Amino acid sequence: MHYAGLLYRALNPVYAREPLSGEGARRYGGRFNPKGMPALYTSQSVMTAIREANQIGTLQPTTLAAYEADVGPIFDTTDPAALGEEGITAEQLAADDWRLKMLADGKAPTQALAERLKAAGYAGMQVRSFAKGATGHDLNLVLWVWGAQSPTRLRLVDDEGRLG
Template sequence: MRFHGTLYRALNPIYAREPMSGRGAEIYGGRFNRKGVPALYLSLSVMTALREANQVGSLQPTTLVSYEAHIEHVFDTRDGAALKSEGMNPSTLADPTWRDQMKATGEAKTQTFARRLAMAGYHGLLVKSFAPGAGEDDFNLVLWTWSDTPPSRLTLIDDENRLSR
């Protein structure tokens, strides 16, 4: 599928000056990227982005940014047949033990799935949010490939250059 639209990300202020880097995910690993692999975890709504960034405890200081996205090759996890053809299912996507798997084997099942998709030419995947409080309509777009040019164009919306100040 293609994704064209606005995406949101709630950043730890430590990374606010690098909103295009994917560095945090690269350092720590994420549900859909192993350590050492940069990824951008973006949300389709502001509230989903805030939930994703503040999953533990009270709301912490957060920098909210938005992007205009034109991503051509996105795997849509809502397509059950496509998901099954890739050897994946919704319960494995949602499995909260992915961090334990990563520690035990070096790569969680969801990270292996994502690595295979990236090798097959997908720039990212559309997936339900698993953050506490997320509803059935809360989705994220996880990108492994992005740039300022097609076919995976992602543009930070900062017309007033606020992040450079």
């Protein structure tokens, strides 16, 4: 699939000056990227972005950013047939023990999936949010490849230069 439209991220203010870096995900790894692989975790709605950034405890200070995206190809994990072809299930995507598997095995199954998809030429994946309160309509786009040019164009919306 191809995604064109707005995306959102709720950033820790510490990282707000580098909203396109993917450095935190590269450094620590995430559900859909192993350590060493940069990723931008974005959401297709503002509320989903806020849920994603504040999954533990009470709402913490957050900088909300919007992006204009024109990105592809995107692997759609909401398509059960596509998941089946990759040998992974929706339950494996949602498994909350991915950190434990990453520590025990070096990579969680979802991180291995991300590596395979990126190697196959995908710029990212569309995946439902697993944050508390999210429904099947709350969708994220996890990007592994992005830049200023098509087919992986991602532009921060900061027309007034507020982030410096």
